[in-house]
Amino acid sequence: MMLRILSLFVLLLTVGCTAQPRDLFNGRDLDGWTKHGGDATYVAEDGCIVGRRGPGHNTFLCTDEHFDDFNLELDFRWDETCNSGIQFRSRIYPEEQLVGGYQCELDPSDRSWSCGLFFEGPEGRWIAPLEDNPEGRAARRLDDWNHIRIRAQGHHIQIWLNSVLCTDHVDAEGDTTGFIGLQVHGGRTGVLRWKNIRLTEL
Numbered sequence: 001m002m003l004r005i006l007s008l009f010v011l012l013l014t015v016g017c018t019a020q021p022r023d024l025f026n027g028r029d030l031d032g033w034t035k036h037g038g039d040a041t042y043v044a045e046d047g048c049i050v051g052r053r054g055p056g057h058n059t060f061l062c063t064d065e066h067f068d069d070f071n072l073e074l075d076f077r078w079d080e081t082c083n084s085g086i087q088f089r090s091r092i093y094p095e096e097q098l099v100g101g102y103q104c105e106l107d108p109s110d111r112s113w114s115c116g117l118f119f120e121g122p123e124g125r126w127i128a129p130l131e132d133n134p135e136g137r138a139a140r141r142l143d144d145w146n147h148i149r150i151r152a153q154g155h156h157i158q159i160w161l162n163s164v165l166c167t168d169h170v171d172a173e174g175d176t177t178g179f180i181g182l183q184v185h186g187g188r189t190g191v192l193r194w195k196n197i198r199l200t201e202l
Helices: 002-016 134-138
Strands: 033-037 041-045 048-052 059-067 070-080 084-093 098-106 117-120 125-128 146-153 156-161 164-170 178-184 191-201
Touching: 033 098, 048 059, 048 178, 059 084, 070 084, 084 117, 084 146, 098 146, 098 178, 125 164, 134 164, 178 191
Parallel strands: none
Antiparallel strands: 033 059, 041 048, 048 191, 059 178, 070 146, 070 191, 084 098, 084 178, 098 117, 117 125, 146 156, 156 164
């Protein structure tokens, strides 16, 4: 009887300690976020973070907080298409003053590699493109909201786009901590929206 009570207590304690999702964006302002890079602009508007292209290099709106293992979910759409991305486990390269780290690609081109895994930084490179994932390429919506889920646990990275698994990759050499960031690629036109940005620490 005592063993059964003890087991129930441990179960309740485990459930009570389960991490809960929390909002990284409060829906009203950009408190807790800092812009780096070029001259694109970010504003809080209608419950969304809205990024508008500007001159200069790629521009990033980054969380002031760093995260290790997590499950990140958010909704994203293009008002005006342009290349973009979601940074995670990222950092600032002090010499170049560039943002670097993993990027969940947001690709409006005909190639449609959205939610493939790219490494943003001075030595930018593709880690897990979608050339062999036709289902993932077909999951992107250009004229509607897209739901994105990024799960990073240890060196294992998984990314879903509208419930379709696009990236499932183990990168034994990659960083396991860093900030979250929203990218607006350098260029003339482009307007992007993000909302419902929720993170659960694992």
